[in-house]
Amino acid sequence: MTTRILVTGGAGFIGSHHVRTLLGPDGPPGVEVTVLDALTYAGNLANLAPVRAHPGFRFVRGDIRDGALVDPLVAEHDEVVHFAAESHVDRSIESAGEFVATNVLGTQTLLDAALRGGLKTFVHISTDEVYGSLAEGSWPEDDPLRPNSPYAASKASAELLVMAFHRTHGLDVRVTRCSNNYGHHHYPEKLIPLFITNLLDGKRVPLYGDGLHVRDWLHIDDHVRGIELVRTLGRPGGIYNIGGGTELTNKDLTGRLLAACGAGWDQVEHVEDRKGHDRRYSVDWTRIRDELGYAPEVAFDEALAETVAWYRANRGWWEPLKARATAGSR
Numbered sequence: 343m344t345t346r347i348l349v350t351g352g353a354g355f356i357g358s359h360h361v362r363t364l365l366g367p368d369g370p371p372g373v374e375v376t377v378l379d380a381l382t383y384a385g386n387l388a389n390l391a392p393v394r395a396h397p398g399f400r401f402v403r404g405d406i407r408d409g410a411l412v413d414p415l416v417a418e419h420d421e422v423v424h425f426a427a428e429s430h431v432d433r434s435i436e437s438a439g440e441f442v443a444t445n446v447l448g449t450q451t452l453l454d455a456a457l458r459g460g461l462k463t464f465v466h467i468s469t470d471e472v473y474g475s476l477a478e479g480s481w482p483e484d485d486p487l488r489p490n491s492p493y494a495a496s497k498a499s500a501e502l503l504v505m506a507f508h509r510t511h512g513l514d515v516r517v518t519r520c521s522n523n524y525g526h527h528h529y530p531e532k533l534i535p536l537f538i539t540n541l542l543d544g545k546r547v548p549l550y551g552d553g554l555h556v557r558d559w560l561h562i563d564d565h566v567r568g569i570e571l572v573r574t575l576g577r578p579g580g581i582y583n584i585g586g587g588t589e590l591t592n593k594d595l596t597g598r599l600l601a602a603c604g605a606g607w608d609q610v611e612h613v614e615d616r617k618g619h620d621r622r623y624s625v626d627w628t629r630i631r632d633e634l635g636y637a638p639e640v641a642f643d644e645a646l647a648e649t650v651a652w653y654r655a656n657r658g659w660w661e662p663l664k665a666r667a668t669a670g671s672r
């Protein structure tokens with residue numbers, strides 16, 4: 343039997359890795375994938391090049407807020423995996439409107455369509471940023487949501503709607519809250535790819551504040567493995583943290599990136615801290631481990647070196663993106 347999966351935001355960083363995995367040689371059998379993506383600045387068809395010719399692949403360019411497009415499309419599918427979002431915290435601090443429109447209203451449009459179309463399963467990709475910031479310990483899934491940035495608030499709002507559709511309508515929804523992802527095909531505005539590409543060009547890298555903000559790093563291979571466990575074996579109404587098991591201060595991470603790129607601390611520019619910058623994130627991923635058998639498998643230093651090597655070898659992928667961003671900010 344074929345499972346028809348609609349992947350929103352499938353031309354972005356994590357969504358495209360999920361699609362390449364689903365349709366790759368080690369993917370599950372009997373899967374057809376439609377990507378629905380608006381191709382915003384963060385969406386990139388090149389991310390889907392390895393699967394474009396796959397007979398089970400289809401690409402639809404469109405906006406998740408467009409009900410007339412989304413309704414019939416969702417009705418043709420068994421499952422939705424919902425990645426599409428405005429995802430960069432700094433942009434949400436500049437202007438929050440697109441974040442509410444895409445992350446909240448877009449999610450509601452998809453949920454309405456899921457209900458009308460009799461969708462089997464809706465997997466919602468959320469973030470650990472919905473919890474806020476914590477000094478010590480790790481968040482279990484039943485911790486209260488205390489989002490701080492407009493981005494995190496829009497993601498928390500989306501999640502609340504997703505859970506409301508489960509409680510009110512009995513829709514089979516599953517929510518994942520992952521930590522910071524890293525790996526290849528990551529848009530070069532986020533810390534790791536921004537630092538790598540700057541360093542490869544001999545440019546300086548901006549380190550926020552005292553650099554002691556702590557993040558847990560999750561490789562996209564581990565993340566996609568976790569999403570697949572939730573999609574195929576998770577509980578309806580289940581919320582699952584997905585962690586990577588590597589907590590680092592930004593300063594420590596910067597040191598490792600400098601070493602991996604053969605650069606020194608003189609390449610680092612200390613810049614004013616981000617407004618409302620969360621100090622530390624840490625998810626407790628016991629639930630997904632105990633219920634679904636998840637554990638991160640990717641070794642951080644090795645994967646970071648591979649990531650640097652990928653950016654070194656794929657200038658053709660990121661140089662146009664950086665050139666476009668610079669032109670746009672003039």
Ligand code: NAD
Pocket residue numbers: 350351352353354355356357378379380381382383384385386404405406407424425426427428429430444448467468469470497520521522523524529
């Ligand atoms: P990304 O910014 O690389 O990709 C987002 C994709 O969504 C792009 O392809 C974009 O074109 C598409 N999109 C945006 N608005 C759209 C709209 N209105 N209609 C249709 N498509 C639209 O994001 P990512 O890093 O791959 O993140 C994917 C998901 O994972 C997001 O929901 C994000 O909140 C979540 N997440 C990401 C991280 C991380 O470390 N990157 C961590 C936690 C959670």
